[in-house]
Amino acid sequence: MEQDFTELVTRLVFQLAIILVAAKLGGEVCERYLKVPPVLGELVAGIIIGPFALGGLSFLGLESLFEKASKAVEASGGIPVSLELFSLSQIAAVVLLFAAGLETNLKQFLRYAGPASLVAVGGVALPFAFGMGATLLFKPGGLSGDALLYSALFMGAVMSATSVGITARVLSEKHKLDTPEGVTILAAAVIDDVLGILVLTVVVGMATPGEQVSASGVALIGGKALGFWLALVGGGILVSRYISRVVGSFRVSGARVALALAIAFLCAALAESFGLAMIIGAYSIGLALSGTPLARQLEEPITAVYHALVPIFFVVMGMMVDVTAMGGVVFFGTVITALAVVSKVVGCGIPALATGFNRIGAWRIGIGMLPRGEVALIVAGIGLSRGVIETDLFGVSIMMTIATTLIAPIIMVSAFGKGGAGRRGHPSPEGGAVDVAR
């Protein structure tokens, strides 16, 4: 029986080897020949080696590398990889966002918290309305009655998702994390996460027979999540110097990186238990610690851990994509994809314009909020596993997710690469507009 554990671990280690090689090959092709962000190559590498493509086939009588394991997929709400691999990818995402937090300029972040809130609200409301409206209008699959309504609500929820991982990585590689646009995007992603949970709670509640959705219940969930987040960042900032000193006082080797990761993991788990995503907790404590001596000492070791783990996150994200599921829904899928792009860029761009950004800045923010990534896949997976949406709308969600996730990093590079201030008016003495041009 002991064999079972050892065999499973051996399989995982072999999968990791393939994943890391595929990630770096894909990244290298993008960097060297296609001149697009390497993260794209990692995502596509994941699609190619994933359980729905090459990884699902068995060669020469060998077992397939990543079996679809349909039972496991159902049990896990549409996640087609093993729990061990999924766990590792989530740990990688925590490291990614913790590193992004450490790199962010806290003062900048706080300065743009106001604009970010408006950007987040616009970036959820408009895509939700468009997704719901389009579904009601086109009645895909001949839906009608309650089934149509619930499907429409779910498509709205899927459309309103934001995945900040890809944006954080591109901003980090281009050293734009602490520009006004960079901090606005990341702050908006935090608030977006809170709003996303509320939307999902309401939609799932409405679509579940016999379940009541009360306004006070929704307010409680939102209040709990937002209250925790404010306490985490506020408390984190207050004790950040103290944490930095205590961690720095350890003499045993490797204490800094191990304890910093422990803090990130702890805050990630706490965030999840308060209804937020783990990565929001990790980003927030990284943000609170940014600017401390510890953050500077962590730069090199955390980068090494990042390089070892983060490709696993993006490849696994690609592995979740079932390209074949998009077959019969190309028309509605194209409509939804176009609406997803327009509604996010406009929904985020207009509040940005209204809060002091110019058109360059608003465009950057809109594009940065575009990728739906694993968040939309997970929401769509919940819909599928609860029977609210069928495989055709799941396919549409995947098509929209792939398109927005692959388009965003390419446009981001050109949007941020051109230079030019993203804020209206001349470079202010506070440095708001200057930072962009660094």
Place this chain on the structure above:
Amino acid sequence: MEQDFTELVTRLVFQLAIILVAAKLGGEVCERYLKVPPVLGELVAGIIIGPFALGGLSFLGLESLFEKASKAVEASGGIPVSLELFSLSQIAAVVLLFAAGLETNLKQFLRYAGPASLVAVGGVALPFAFGMGATLLFKPGGLSGDALLYSALFMGAVMSATSVGITARVLSEKHKLDTPEGVTILAAAVIDDVLGILVLTVVVGMATPGEQVSASGVALIGGKALGFWLALVGGGILVSRYISRVVGSFRVSGARVALALAIAFLCAALAESFGLAMIIGAYSIGLALSGTPLARQLEEPITAVYHALVPIFFVVMGMMVDVTAMGGVVFFGTVITALAVVSKVVGCGIPALATGFNRIGAWRIGIGMLPRGEVALIVAGIGLSRGVIETDLFGVSIMMTIATTLIAPIIMVSAFGKGGAGRRGHPSPEGGAVDVAR
């Protein structure tokens, strides 16, 4: 249903936070106050927070941190932690031994391959004989007949185990990995692993009703393992410069550490599929790559990944220890522990003396081979799950494992700390004896 996966991952991330903090607190106490190797503190921290001690209790109505999950334990052959956590600890062990391989001096290793073979044979044969003999003599638990014979064979197998992780870490921290003693210990551990598999194959085969153990079958298993290992190291050395060049030619960021880890994971998985332990594969490819430009470039990033992961391995190793299982077997446990120490030190020391080491060197090698670690726990777990040994002898195995695993690093520090050449005669021009004093 999706909740399940997310909940499990959140739990894992929370556990990792506690594990890393406990590891560094334990390590700090050892380093600063007790003046013993930090790895001891990590092991003891694991015992304390593990499922058999604090981690198994539930406080304030909260769930226990590490549930014993008796069903899972049985299904996994005595491994009392979740598959996700066990997987991570095994990945950490692969990184540990890969780093040890990179640090080893390949020429030194090859020079001491001969002595190491004899050390390995002595270090398996004598403990096996002592473990079997003592069990037959003392008849613990009133065993008799076949049950006594099979129990005795199993105790022999448990006693002959060697866990090279602790030794590799202490040698690495003290910069003694490429001394004659250091390379002899690690080379012996490789051969020991091959021998250990053979012993276990024979013992399990004999104890399983209806199964036949043929000499040719055992020879085939041993030949396959040894043949693979020779091919891995030989082939690895031949292509190491080429690997170094190819990996170095990648332009995308983080390619070096990701691809190096991929190679380590691949060799680890291959080793396991050829009947060797994963860590042997990782060590061997690290050894083959040592001395290449890649190995030098990897030094810093691999150290950072090491610091992030390796404490998880040692804490999880501690978590596997059920202290309460040692209750009723203190006398026989003490006998077996004493014999385990004597037989390993003598069994490895005499071949060392016979192959050019002096008494200092032989003592260092004997102590370095002493820890049984997770290898003995796994062998004992196989015995328990197959019903060959009962919980009393399992308890004895654990007591012996704890004692040898905790004693070894303490003695190693003093044995290697004093300085003095470990080889007979004056420092030779080839540098054999000089290296020790570095």
